[in-house]
Amino acid sequence: MADFPGKVSTQTSSNEPQRSSGVPAMVDMDFIKSVPGILLLTEIIVGLLVWALIATTSYTSDPAYGWVMFVSVTLWLLSIALFVVLLLRFYQSLPSVPWPLVLMVFYVVAAVLYITAFLADAVSVPPHWYSWHGHLGASAFFAIVLTLLYGASSYFAYLDWRGEGQNAAGSTVPV
Numbered sequence: 001m002a003d004f005p006g007k008v009s010t011q012t013s014s015n016e017p018q019r020s021s022g023v024p025a026m027v028d029m030d031f032i033k034s035v036p037g038i039l040l041l042t043e044i045i046v047g048l049l050v051w052a053l054i055a056t057t058s059y060t061s062d063p064a065y066g067w068v069m070f071v072s073v074t075l076w077l078l079s080i081a082l083f084v085v086l087l088l089r090f091y092q093s094l095p096s097v098p099w100p101l102v103l104m105v106f107y108v109v110a111a112v113l114y115i116t117a118f119l120a121d122a123v124s125v126p127p128h129w130y131s132w133h134g135h136l137g138a139s140a141f142f143a144i145v146l147t148l149l150y151g152a153s154s155y156f157a158y159l160d161w162r163g164e165g166q167n168a169a170g171s172t173v174p175v
Contacts, residue, residue: 028089036160039153040083046146047076053139054121064120065136068143071117075110082106100161107157111150118143 031037051072054065082103085091091099122140 026088028087031086036153036156037086039149039156040079040086043146043149043153044076044079044083046142046149047072047079050117050139050142050146051076053135053142056135062124064124068117068121068139071113072143072146075113078106079110100157100163104154104157104161107150107154111147111154114143114147114150118147 032041051069054069054072057065091097118140121136121143125136125140
């Protein structure tokens with residue numbers, strides 16, 4: 001029994017080459033290349049544009065711009081957090097959470113909030129042609145673009161949620 005540790009080999013033999021890409025195994029590179037991943041990255045970039053354009057004005061004097069600022073910054077931060085969770089596969093450590101349903105609810109709520117932010121932003125753009133308010137109009141444009149992006153993400157999240165419980169042949173979204 002004393003010679004037991006000497007008989008155990010801890011080395012493994014494998015014909016596969018070692019991965020030296022520098023990317024940890026937990027990073028889901030396929031997510032970045034997928035349509036939902038590209039949509040989420042686009043939502044983060046366009047969301048940054050919306051709140052940056054609103055931040056250049058005195059949004060505290062007009063309550064509508066305060067609402068747009070609140071919605072855009074909050075959803076921008078939540079989208080970044082969601083991107084990290086999906087990219088690093090943190091959702092795998094919580095298997096009891098229905099992630100397809102959570103994603104669908106998040107995207108639907110984000111689309112509804114952004115349509116209200118777009119309407120508040122678009123109605124509040126001053127119609128003065130002699131002064132420059134282009135950044136406010138641009139923020140309204142990017143807010144409707146974000147509404148459409150979150151709507152598209154809602155659709156893909158719905159397809160993923162609807163695919164739950166089906167077999168692999170019946171699923172419409174690759175996992």
